[in-house]
Amino acid sequence: MKARIGDIMEIRELAERTGVPAKTIRYYEEINLLPSPSRKPNGYREYSEVDVDRLKLVTGARRLDLSLGDIKEILDLRDRQIAPCGVLLDLLDNKAKEINQRIIELQVLEKDLKQLFSLGLTFPADDVEGKNCVCHLVSQQAELESTYKR
Known part of the structure; x- marks a missing residue:
């Protein structure tokens, strides 16, 4: 019931x-x-x-x-x-700003991914060791990120 x-x-x-x-x-x-x-x-x-x-x-x-x-x-x-209305409005405003920042970060990431993909197409796809292929590019990307964060 x-x-x-x-x-x-x-x-x-x-x-x-x-x-x-x-x-x-x-x-x-x-x-x-x-x-x-x-x-x-x-x-x-x-x-x-x-x-x-x-x-x-x-x-x-x-x-x-x-x-x-x-x-x-x-x-x-x-x-x-x-009444929590003022607090809630502040939280909503901050969340919208946070999401906007995240969108910007994701757009940069999308651009990086597309560039890596395009460049990766120029490398051979059969390099097992990853020294002369797209895997190497991804590794270099990780090295660049760690350098920027220092």
Whole structure:
């Protein structure tokens, strides 16, 4: 039987309603993203619509690639009756900037890969030792990277 508003549900139904595996729900409880639920006499966890809403917020924030620590900060503010909107907006802005930087890095990587591929096509494909083939180019790339990081 499906839970209605105000009904209590077990972890299986919470998982079905939110798309979050029961194992993940237990983990979120362990790290205090979700409060420890009350338990039935048989030990089964009991959840309510409040837990559904909270878990949906966690799930949405994870889909936006917010860290569990960031999500905990948001939830802690809400738990203390403090609106987390400003903090969340800052987190979203920072995440967008981080993703933009990552896109730039990936574009540079794509360019490097295409250049290595084109150059690699000019080498023989049967050099077992890797001294005169594309393998050598990849090794040189690793050496260059380690030089730049020093």
